[in-house]
Amino acid sequence: MTAIIDYDAGNIRSVEKALQFLGEEVCVTRDRERIFEADRVILPGVGAFGDAMEKIRGYGLEEVIREVTDRGTPFLGICLGLQLLFEHSDESDGVKGLGILEGEILRIPDMEGVKVPQIGWNSLKYPNKGRLFAGVPEDSYVYFVHSYYLKAKDKGIVTATTEYSTEIHASVEKGNVFACQFHPEKSSDAGLALLRNFIRI
Numbered sequence: 001m002t003a004i005i006d007y008d009a010g011n012i013r014s015v016e017k018a019l020q021f022l023g024e025e026v027c028v029t030r031d032r033e034r035i036f037e038a039d040r041v042i043l044p045g046v047g048a049f050g051d052a053m054e055k056i057r058g059y060g061l062e063e064v065i066r067e068v069t070d071r072g073t074p075f076l077g078i079c080l081g082l083q084l085l086f087e088h089s090d091e092s093d094g095v096k097g098l099g100i101l102e103g104e105i106l107r108i109p110d111m112e113g114v115k116v117p118q119i120g121w122n123s124l125k126y127p128n129k130g131r132l133f134a135g136v137p138e139d140s141y142v143y144f145v146h147s148y149y150l151k152a153k154d155k156g157i158v159t160a161t162t163e164y165s166t167e168i169h170a171s172v173e174k175g176n177v178f179a180c181q182f183h184p185e186k187s188s189d190a191g192l193a194l195l196r197n198f199i200r201i
Contacts, residue, residue, distance in 0.1 A: 001024075001025045001026070001027060001037070001038050001039055002019055002024050002025070002026050002027070002038060002039065002040050002041070002042060002199060003026075003027045003028075003029055003034060003035045003037075003038035003040075003041045003042070004016055004019075004026060004027070004028045004029070004041075004042045004044060005029070005030065005035065005041065005042065005043050005044075005061060005064075005065070006028050006029055006030045007030060007045075007052065007055045007056050007059055007061055008055055009044060009045040009046060009047055009052060009055075009080065009081075010045070010046030010047055011044050011045065011046045011078070011079065011183065011185070012028060012044050013028075014183075014185045014186065015042060015044045015078065015185045016028055017185070018184070018185035018191070018192065018195055019195060019199065021192070022192065022195060022196055022199065024199050030059050030061060032060070032061075032064045035064055035068060036064075036067070036068065036071075038073070039073070039074075040073060040074040040075070040076070040198065040199065040201065041065075041068050041073055041074070041075050041076070042075075042076045042077075042078065042081070042198075043065065043075070043076070043077045043078070043081035043084065043085075044078045044079065044080075044081050045077075045078065045079055045080030045081040045083075045084065046079055046080055046145065047080055048091060048092065049080065049083055049084065049089040049091040049092040049095060049097070049105065049148070050089075050091065050092030050095040052080055052084055053084065053092070053095050053096070053097060053098075054095075056084070056098075062098065065098060065100070066098070066100070069100055069176065069177055072175070072176045073176060074176050074178070074198065074201045075176060075177050075178065076178045076179065076180075076198050077177075077178070077179035077180075078179070078180060078183065078184065078185070079145065079146060079180075079181060079182070079183055081179065082150060082172070082179035082180060082181050083097070083105045083148060083150065083181075084097050084098055085097065085098050085100045085101045085177065085179055086098070086099070086100075086101050086102070086103045086104070086105055086150065087099045087102065087103075088104075088105065089105035089148055090104075090105060090106050090107050090148060091105065091107070091147075091148050100177060101152070101157070101172065101174060101177065101179070102152070102153040102154065103150055103151055103152035103153045103154075103169070104150070104151045104153075105148050105149070105150055105151075106148060106149060106150075106151055107147060107148055107149075108146075108147055108148065108149055108164065108165050108166065108168075109165045109166050110165070111165040114164065114165045116147050116165075117145060117146055117147040118144050118145070118146055118147070118164050119144070119145050120143070120144065121141040121142065121143055121144075122141065122142065122144055122162040122163070122164060122170075122182075123139045123140065123141050123142075123162065124138065124139065124140055124141075124142060124160040124161070124162055124170055124171075125138060125139070125160065125161050125162070126138050126159060126160055127155065127158055127159070127160075127161055128155075128156060128157075128158060128159050128173075129159070130159025130160065130171060130173045130178075131173065131178075131197060131201060132159065132171065132173065132178055132180070132194045132197050132198055133159060133160065133171075133194065133197070134197050135193055135197070136190050136193050136194060136197075140190040141187075141190065142170075142180075142182040142183070142184065142187040142190055142191060143182055143183050143186040143187045143188075143191070144162070144164070144170075144181065144182045144183070145183065146181060149164075149166070149168040149169070149181065150168065150169040150170075150172070150181060151169060152169045152172055154174075155169075157172045157173060157174045158171070158172055159171045159172060159173045160180070162182075168181065169181070170182055178198065180194070
């Protein structure tokens with residue numbers, strides 16, 4: 001069973017539907033015991049970094065997330081869920097993230113002809129082998145919606161990159177913790193393959 005953490009963020013239902021399509025049992029919850037009982041956990045999200053951290057802390061979910069990741073439970077952050085795993089974001093000065101992974105969340109640089117936020121499909125390169133991308137060919141296209149991007153401190157955890165005004169660390173993997181800036185639940189066959197790989201871990 002996969003638990004999707006409910007902290008009032010956007011895109012929770014689309015992640016739930018994609019997993020159900022794959023035949024996975026899904027629980028959308030903020031109940032700590034149900035999260036601890038799950039075989040794997042997903043932190044989705046669309047929205048602002050500061051607001052999201054306020055809700056996570058308000059619901060008492062910060063320590064739950066830390067304990068889940070410490071236990072070795074497979075954990076996947078999606079979009080804003082990726083950003084929240086890091087220490088801070090340019091989007092919300094002074095707001096501390098979860099700090100489970102090390103890196104910076106920066107605003108996509110302005111560039112002539114490049115629109116921010118990035119909304120649309122971009123192809124991926126694989127600088128390091130990632131378990132989520134097994135059977136997903138390099139240069140596959142996935143769907144992004146974001147104004148801020150990850151620059152991971154340790155490039156060894158980066159399993160996918162894309163180019164949009166700058167090099168964006170589009171996916172990371174460290175032990176049992178996985179995260180992607182794009183939306184696998186909206187990324188057609190490539191995204192479904194990625195989610196299928198996650199629920200098989």
